[in-house]
Amino acid sequence: MTEQALREEMVTLARSMFERGYATGGAGNLSLKLPDGNFLTTPTGSSFGRLVAERLSVVDIDGNHLSGDRPSKEIAFHLAIYRNSPDCNAIVHLHSTYLTALSCLEGLDSDNAIKPFTPYYVMRVGQLPVIPYLRPGDPQIATELANRAADYRAFLLANHGPVITGTDLRDAVDNAEELEETAKLALMLDGKAIRYLTDAEVSDLEGRGK
Numbered sequence: 001m002t003e004q005a006l007r008e009e010m011v012t013l014a015r016s017m018f019e020r021g022y023a024t025g026g027a028g029n030l031s032l033k034l035p036d037g038n039f040l041t042t043p044t045g046s047s048f049g050r051l052v053a054e055r056l057s058v059v060d061i062d063g064n065h066l067s068g069d070r071p072s073k074e075i076a077f078h079l080a081i082y083r084n085s086p087d088c089n090a091i092v093h094l095h096s097t098y099l100t101a102l103s104c105l106e107g108l109d110s111d112n113a114i115k116p117f118t119p120y121y122v123m124r125v126g127q128l129p130v131i132p133y134l135r136p137g138d139p140q141i142a143t144e145l146a147n148r149a150a151d152y153r154a155f156l157l158a159n160h161g162p163v164i165t166g167t168d169l170r171d172a173v174d175n176a177e178e179l180e181e182t183a184k185l186a187l188m189l190d191g192k193a194i195r196y197l198t199d200a201e202v203s204d205l206e207g208r209g210k
């Protein structure tokens with residue numbers, strides 16, 4: 001896709017998420033890899049419902065601001081993931097209701113906050129490691145994500161919200177929506193006897209197409 005088409009896709013997908021309640025106010029941020037190797041990101045403080053294609057931020061791999069409005073304060077963690085995850089070409093960070101609620105619970109398994117109980121969670125996301133609470137914009141978030149980026153497709157920032165990757169922005173958005181719905185199910189089923197997928201059932205699903 002051309003840069004202009006990617007800009008328009010980011011605006012369209014962001015507005016769709018906003019209109020369906022996956023993003024509110026100025027929370028969250030998006031990024032994607034451009035054909036020239038630089039990165040397109042949402043400007044800091046921007047609303048997913050009001051992005052303007054021409055004003056989106058462009059940065060290089062070192063985080064230098066090349067054009068557009070001032071980039072997200074979280075651009076460092078986006079770039080840390082790109083550096084360490086060759087398959088990642090787009091990233092979605094949200095404060096979506098159910099994943100943010102989950103991120104606020106005591107006693108989460110830091111290796112995987114959601115044990116698999118549906119096939120699509122396994123096929124699209126797999127595991128959800130938890131990053132300890134850090135102030136939004138703290139550079140340590142980038143270090144924590146860099147250390148895990150090669151092994152996971154999504155991450156849960158404690159008391160904050162999810163970070164989800166994809167092979168392109170549509171894939172990252174679809175993964176984010178699947179993960180948010182899985183968190184909603186997990187909270188709805190809390191206290192009930194869930195039949196989790198067995199290790200064999202999970203292995204059978206891993207590596208299969210979505």
Ligand SMILES: O=C(O)[C@H](O)C(=O)COP(=O)(O)O
Pocket residue numbers: 026027028029042043044045046071072073074093094136137
């Ligand atoms: O993650 C953050 O820093 C904020 O919580 C957020 O999601 C929006 O920050 P941005 O600078 O507007 O991208």
Ligand SMILES: [Zn+2]
Pocket residue numbers: 027028093094095136160161
């Ligand atoms: Zn945030």
